[in-house]
Amino acid sequence: MPLKLCTGYFxxxxxxxxxxxxxxxxxxxxxxxxLRCIRPGKKHFDLNEICVYWQTxxxxxxxxxxxxxxxxxxxxxxxxxxxxxxxxxxKMEQGDYSLHLxxxxxxxxxxxxxxxxxxxxxxxxxxxxxNLHVAANYSVPIVSDETNNNKEAxxxxxxxxxxxxxxxxxxxxxxxxLLNQSLQNDTFTINEKGLFSVSSVLKIAWTPNISIECCIExxxxxxNLTVQSSFLLSGGGNINRHQFTTPPNxxxxxxxxxxxxxxxxxxxxxxxxxxxxxxxxxxxxKKHRYEDYTGPQGNRQMTETTGLK
Numbered sequence: 001m002p003l004k005l006c007t008g009y010f011x012x013x014x015x016x017x018x019x020x021x022x023x024x025x026x027x028x029x030x031x032x033x034x035l036r037c038i039r040p041g042k043k044h045f046d047l048n049e050i051c052v053y054w055q056t057x058x059x060x061x062x063x064x065x066x067x068x069x070x071x072x073x074x075x076x077x078x079x080x081x082x083x084x085x086x087x088x089x090x091k092m093e094q095g096d097y098s099l100h101l102x103x104x105x106x107x108x109x110x111x112x113x114x115x116x117x118x119x120x121x122x123x124x125x126x127x128x129x130x131n132l133h134v135a136a137n138y139s140v141p142i143v144s145d146e147t148n149n150n151k152e153a154x155x156x157x158x159x160x161x162x163x164x165x166x167x168x169x170x171x172x173x174x175x176x177x178l179l180n181q182s183l184q185n186d187t188f189t190i191n192e193k194g195l196f197s198v199s200s201v202l203k204i205a206w207t208p209n210i211s212i213e214c215c216i217e218x219x220x221x222x223x224n225l226t227v228q229s230s231f232l233l234s235g236g237g238n239i240n241r242h243q244f245t246t247p248p249n250x251x252x253x254x255x256x257x258x259x260x261x262x263x264x265x266x267x268x269x270x271x272x273x274x275x276x277x278x279x280x281x282x283x284x285x286k287k288h289r290y291e292d293y294t295g296p297q298g299n300r301q302m303t304e305t306t307g308l309k
Contacts, residue, residue, distance in 0.1 A: 022129040029136040037114030037128040039095040057111040106194035109134040135220035138162030157214035160197040173211035
C-alpha cells in the first residue's frame with residue numbers, strides 16, 4: 001500500500017509541489033552537469049523510507065528520473081531524457097539526491113525540481129530547485145575589411161555555433177571607445193541544434209590610420225572573443241593591414257570599473273577600519289594591564305582567552 005501511495009502521489013500531485021530554495025548552475029552544450037539536491041541533517045538515510053523525484057518546473061512539467069523503492073521507474077522518464085540522467089544509490093544513502101545530466105542540449109536550459117518525500121505518508125521532506133543555464137562557445141571571429149576609394153571603410157565580422165544569442169560590439173582602438181551600434185548591421189541565424197551564428201558589418205568614414213576591434217560577447221559564459229583589424233598608412237603612402245586576436249574574457253572598454261579595482265577598493269574600505277580597531281586594542285592593552293591581579297582563576301583564564309594582559 002505505501003508503494004502505491006508513493007507512486008500515485010508522483011503521478012497526481014507532483015506538478016503542484018513548489019519550494020523556495022534554488023541554485024544557479026551552468027552547463028556547456030555536449031557536456032555533463034550535476035544538478036545538486038543535497039539534504040542537510042543526518043549522514044545516513046534509509047532508502048526504503050523515501051521516494052525521490054526529478055522533474056522540470058517549466059510547463060508542461062516533464063519527469064526526468066525518480067527513485068521509488070521496489071519499483072521500476074524507467075517508465076516515468078520522458079523520452080527526451082532517456083539514458084541521459086542517473087541517480088546514485090550510494091550517494092542517496094548519504095542524503096545526496098543530485099541528478100547527473102549528460103549530453104547537454106539547448107533545450108535543457110530549464111528550471112528543475114528535486115522532491116524527496118516520505119514513502120508511507122507522502123509528506124514532503126526536502127525540495128531543491130535548480131536553474132540550468134546552457135552555453136556554447138562561439139568560434140573565433142573572422143574579420144575582413146575593404147575600402148571604397150579611401151572614402152569609406154567596411155569591416156565584416158563573423159562567428160559561428162554559439163549560445164545564447166551573442167552581443168556584438170565594435171571598438172575604436174584609437175581611443176578604446178565603443179562605436180555607436182547604429183553604424184553596424186548584425187545578422188543572426190540559427191541552425192538545427194539551436195546554435196547561433198552572427199555576421200556584423202560596420203561602415204565608417206575612411207581615415208589614414210584605422211584600428212577597429214570586433215568583440216563577440218557570450219553572456220552566459222561571461223566571455224569576450226575579440227579580433228582587431230587595422231589599416232596603417234606607411235611612409236611611402238602604402239596601406240598595411242594587420243589583424244590579431246586577443247584571448248577570451250578580456251573586459252569590454254565600456255568604462256565600467258574592472259573587477260580587480262573593485263576588489264582593491266573593497267580591501268581598502270574593509271582593511272582601514274580593521275587596522276584602526278587593531279591599533280585601538282593595542283592602545284587599550286598598554287593602558288590596562290592585569291599582571292598584578294590575583295583574583296579568581298576563572299577571571300585569569302578569561303583574560304588570557306581575550307588577549308588582555
